[in-house]
Amino acid sequence: MSLEAILFQALNGLAAASSLFFVGAGLSLIFGVTRIINIAHGSFYMLGLYLAATFATKLVGGLGFWGGILAAALVVAALGALVELLLLRRIYQAPELFQLLATFALVLIFNDMAQYVWGPEDLLGPRAPGLRGSVEILGRNFPSYDLFLIAIGPLVLLLLHLMLAKTRFGRLIRAATQDREMVGALGVNQAMLFTVVFALGAFLAGFGGALQVAREPANLGLDLVVISDAFVVVVVGGMGSITGAFLAAVIIAEVKALCIGIGLVHFGAVAVNFSKLTLVAEFLVMAIVLIARPYGLLGRPQGAVRNPAEIDDPIRPATWPLKAASAALLIGLLLLPLADKASPYALVLGIDVLIAILFATSLHFIMGPGGMHSFGHAAYFGLGAYGAALMVKFLAVATPVALIAAPLAALMGALLFGWFAVRLSGVYLAMLTLAFAQIVWSILFQWEEVTGGSNGILGIWPQPPFDTRPAFYLLTLALVVAGVLLLRCFLFAPFGYAIRAGRDSALRAESIGINVKRVHWIAFAIAGAFAGIAGGAFAFAKGTISPDVAWVSRSIDAMVMVLLGGIQTLAGPSVGAAVFTVLQDNVMRQTTFWRGLLGAVILLLVLVFPGGIVGALSKRMAARRKPA
Amino acid sequence: MSAAMLEVERLTAWYGAAQILFEPSFHIGRGEVVALMGRNGAGKSTTLKALMALIPQRSGTVRFLGEDISHLKPFEIARRGLGFVPEDRRIFSDLTVLENLDVGRQPLRHHPDGRPAPSWVPEKLFTIFPNLGEMPDRRGAQMSGGEQQMLTVARTLMGNPLLVLLDEPSEGVAPVIVEQMANTIVELKKEGLSVLLSEQNIHFAQLVCDRAYVLEKGQLQWHGRMADLANDVTVQRRLLSV
Numbered sequence: 049m050s051l052e053a054i055l056f057q058a059l060n061g062l063a064a065a066s067s068l069f070f071v072g073a074g075l076s077l078i079f080g081v082t083r084i085i086n087i088a089h090g091s092f093y094m095l096g097l098y099l100a101a102t103f104a105t106k107l108v109g110g111l112g113f114w115g116g117i118l119a120a121a122l123v124v125a126a127l128g129a130l131v132e133l134l135l136l137r138r139i140y141q142a143p144e145l146f147q148l149l150a151t152f153a154l155v156l157i158f159n160d161m162a163q164y165v166w167g168p169e170d171l172l173g174p175r176a177p178g179l180r181g182s183v184e185i186l187g188r189n190f191p192s193y194d195l196f197l198i199a200i201g202p203l204v205l206l207l208l209h210l211m212l213a214k215t216r217f218g219r220l221i222r223a224a225t226q227d228r229e230m231v232g233a234l235g236v237n238q239a240m241l242f243t244v245v246f247a248l249g250a251f252l253a254g255f256g257g258a259l260q261v262a263r264e265p266a267n268l269g270l271d272l273v274v275i276s277d278a279f280v281v282v283v284v285g286g287m288g289s290i291t292g293a294f295l296a297a298v299i300i301a302e303v304k305a306l307c308i309g310i311g312l313v314h315f316g317a318v319a320v321n322f323s324k325l326t327l328v329a330e331f332l333v334m335a336i337v338l339i340a341r342p343y344g345l346l347g348r349p350q351g352a353v354r355n356p357a358e359i360d361d362p363i364r365p366a367t368w369p370l371k372a373a374s375a376a377l378l379i380g381l382l383l384l385p386l387a388d389k390a391s392p393y394a395l396v397l398g399i400d401v402l403i404a405i406l407f408a409t410s411l412h413f414i415m416g417p418g419g420m421h422s423f424g425h426a427a428y429f430g431l432g433a434y435g436a437a438l439m440v441k442f443l444a445v446a447t448p449v450a451l452i453a454a455p456l457a458a459l460m461g462a463l464l465f466g467w468f469a470v471r472l473s474g475v476y477l478a479m480l481t482l483a484f485a486q487i488v489w490s491i492l493f494q495w496e497e498v499t500g501g502s503n504g505i506l507g508i509w510p511q512p513p514f515d516t517r518p519a520f521y522l523l524t525l526a527l528v529v530a531g532v533l534l535l536r537c538f539l540f541a542p543f544g545y546a547i548r549a550g551r552d553s554a555l556r557a558e559s560i561g562i563n564v565k566r567v568h569w570i571a572f573a574i575a576g577a578f579a580g581i582a583g584g585a586f587a588f589a590k591g592t593i594s595p596d597v598a599w600v601s602r603s604i605d606a607m608v609m610v611l612l613g614g615i616q617t618l619a620g621p622s623v624g625a626a627v628f629t630v631l632q633d634n635v636m637r638q639t640t641f642w643r644g645l646l647g648a649v650i651l652l653l654v655l656v657f658p659g660g661i662v663g664a665l666s667k668r669m670a671a672r673r674k675p676a
Numbered sequence: 677m678s679a680a681m682l683e684v685e686r687l688t689a690w691y692g693a694a695q696i697l698f699e700p701s702f703h704i705g706r707g708e709v710v711a712l713m714g715r716n717g718a719g720k721s722t723t724l725k726a727l728m729a730l731i732p733q734r735s736g737t738v739r740f741l742g743e744d745i746s747h748l749k750p751f752e753i754a755r756r757g758l759g760f761v762p763e764d765r766r767i768f769s770d771l772t773v774l775e776n777l778d779v780g781r782q783p784l785r786h787h788p789d790g791r792p793a794p795s796w797v798p799e800k801l802f803t804i805f806p807n808l809g810e811m812p813d814r815r816g817a818q819m820s821g822g823e824q825q826m827l828t829v830a831r832t833l834m835g836n837p838l839l840v841l842l843d844e845p846s847e848g849v850a851p852v853i854v855e856q857m858a859n860t861i862v863e864l865k866k867e868g869l870s871v872l873l874s875e876q877n878i879h880f881a882q883l884v885c886d887r888a889y890v891l892e893k894g895q896l897q898w899h900g901r902m903a904d905l906a907n908d909v910t911v912q913r914r915l916l917s918v
Contacts, residue, residue, distance in 0.1 A: 216778060216781075219771060219775050219778055219779055220779060222768065222770055222771055222775075223768040223771060223775075223776075223779045225770075226768050226769065226770060226771075227766050227768065229730060229750070230762065230766040230768075231779065232749070232750040232751045232754075233728055233730060233750045233751070233754055233760045233762070234751075234754060234760075234779060234780045234782075234831065234832070234835060235751050235754035235755045235780075235782045235835050236751055236779070237751050238751060239749075
């Protein structure tokens, strides 16, 4: 490809960088002051784009378009202020995980709101009045509007920089980023500052989205695509650095644009289509930056966040009533195939529940005792499912062999991604795991020759003797019971103590000789492998899999299961998975807006019921045992 | 002694399940400099933080200028005219000296009788803390411990407080700075400011304080005139010496 073509692609990249920068900068500003990672930031972008497209079509002319962009951003800013006032204000003191989940619930709710208002079809805005034409650059036509986009990025960077450096508001933001409690003790109304900063961040995201109105159609998938990109931008640029966000946005956008520009390349006999490697390229950039500079290009180590959340109670071995109840439950589950004749659906649902239990328990393993809040656990579920399915598709192996391949495939992925993930903690880890899962999903989606693309892989049925429903149910039961018990054993072994020691105080754990990063890395890999087993069983249970197995919503489902059951308990994930799966089967499928409903359930859990089912039960038991 | 500005009754505070303060009651009059003394861990810093509502779990009554402030938020308490200088300084290290001062800036305040509180601007603070005047554009991170200590006092004064809660200004700084701090407190007293000084160092407290309260394990064990405490070796040995 010629030098001109590369330069032309680079210009394209710069045009895309501006919006990415706005979203990243907003995310970064909000995190700095409130310490909340707003996962709904991609949703603000999406809503900004929808609103701008609507304004521009309804109000014809320059005012409708240019005024519409500004109006869209302002509406999104107002929405941001509302979110801060009604929701976030209640959870600043809550554990980080709940804050992340609450903002994720907003993603679900906003997405259904957008679907309700604008419908499922893409919405394309008009071209920009006054900038419809194109300019000839390097012998090609370059849209004038894109030149405008290239210019506005640095302009906003300059404005933000001036605001932060020269105004009292900016000084307060910078001061609060370092020590918000002290800012309050000096007489500054923190609550107001938080609301304004959140609105400003939302404005930037909405503005970024609205500006794209003449470039790309609004669609319902944008929220998660944009937030993954924004996460990569802030991780690469360094959390809290606006200039870093700009730099990272340019780098990421350039790398993507160049990948698309390079297109199909033949290395000898092998043809590589670079335009399908955009997400992998993004990952590589992030990986290199994280290895060289763990806090991003211009970031600095964050001071220890004063986390007001209480320390978890120690976990305790099962009491004999719990053991007896579990044994009784197990016998009941073993007898379930007898009901197959009467109601065949019981076993289908039973298999779903069992798979969910193993999946949720494996997530709990790193989330509860490990304190690593993975927002991308579905990646390992998906790798397991595809690992098993590909063995069947290409090598036609026996079912047990495929079920061994499943955890191995997941283990590989978890070892690779986990190595990066354990180097970060808290919100960084959440962002990174989500981004990794997006990458796995896009590989499954884009690598059509192997994975079948969006069609997935069909006809993966268990071979004899597991080809009957009861037999496969029993196989699943055996795998799940063994998996859950084994994970439990790990937690009561010294290795399990080390995991929790690393969670409660990484520094103290290190000083008594625990290699916290390695312990957590191994835990991450173990959890991934067990999720892989669940994924493998899932492939055989359904017979067909598609990239959806690794999609973000499956990751979030697992988190909701864990929280529903109670994150501080060991039996919680099992109970939560069972309740969630049965509920989803009965209720969620009845309504079109199940995502919004799920979002509402998450908010309810976070705000009202933070201990989960088992947490609430054991609290009641403890109260009964200890009459006050 | 004039009427009490700050009256504290049966103050308690917890960190999680651990109770730190066991109902000390005390008061500070207008224009007074009062020492809150005790060994490490006696609850001095916790008392000051509880007064500023920086500790969520607390009870008791705190009246400032006759108003019950125990249910106000920290920023509201600060805006009533109660200034807080934390022990660990908590300078905004990314911000310059002038920017740090600007974050502390609040409108001029008046006493209930209408007389204005001492008002502060950077230029006036630089006459008290000449070192700061020499480095208005230096970032907090590049300052020495003593300079940071001056800055944290100056930053709180920018809020034009009526009463300052000063947490161990002599801790961990060079003797020359300690001396300067003592002069500063005397200076502030002359300006009409009231001060509650948390301190373990009796020699320092003796230089500047009118009265003293002594805490041990979160309980008030002694109170009286500073001069009496300075002369009472038995009490000092029992409650202060390490």
